[in-house]
Amino acid sequence: MKFAGESPPLYDKIQTGQFATSTTAQQLTQKGTGLVRLYNPDSSITIYYGDSTVTTSNGMPLPPGAERIVFVKNISMLYVVAASGTPTLAYEVYS
Numbered sequence: 001m002k003f004a005g006e007s008p009p010l011y012d013k014i015q016t017g018q019f020a021t022s023t024t025a026q027q028l029t030q031k032g033t034g035l036v037r038l039y040n041p042d043s044s045i046t047i048y049y050g051d052s053t054v055t056t057s058n059g060m061p062l063p064p065g066a067e068r069i070v071f072v073k074n075i076s077m078l079y080v081v082a083a084s085g086t087p088t089l090a091y092e093v094y095s
Contacts, residue, residue, distance in 0.1 A: 011035065011094035019089045021047055021082040025054050032075040032093030039067040042087035047080055054079045062089075 015032050040047050040062045048059025049068075059081060062068055072078060075093055 013095050015093040015095075017091055019080070019091065020086055021080050021089050022086050023082055023084060025052070025079045025081040027052070028075050028078045028080065028089075028091070030075050030091070030093070032095060033073055034071065034093060034095040036070050036072055036075050036078070037067060037092040037094075038062055038070065038078075039090040039092075040064055040087065041090055045085050045087040046083045047087055047089055048083070049078050049080045051077070052079050054081050056081060056083050 011034065015030070017030055019028055019030070038049060042064050044064055046064065047062045048054055048056050049062060050059040075091070080089055
């Protein structure tokens with residue numbers, strides 16, 4: 001049984017990388033299952049993430065300089081779209 005405030009499980013591997021986004025929704029094609037840390041290193045452009053229908057209107061915003069941690073069955077379940085331009089999304093996958 002898990003309790004609130006409990007430490008997360010230990011992970012054996014870490015995979016890092018970067019993904020070029022655009023104003024068209026794109027699937028994260030990297031492999032990886034478990035805890036995913038998304039980071040937006042751009043200084044002015046918000047990146048949105050969600051499922052295959054993600055848009056700037058319905059996606060979860062990742063503002064400039066922000067990071068989010070999500071648990072996913074596979075990182076390729078996530079799609080991203082940029083508010084403008086082609087900012088890069090940095091990620092880490094712990095498994």
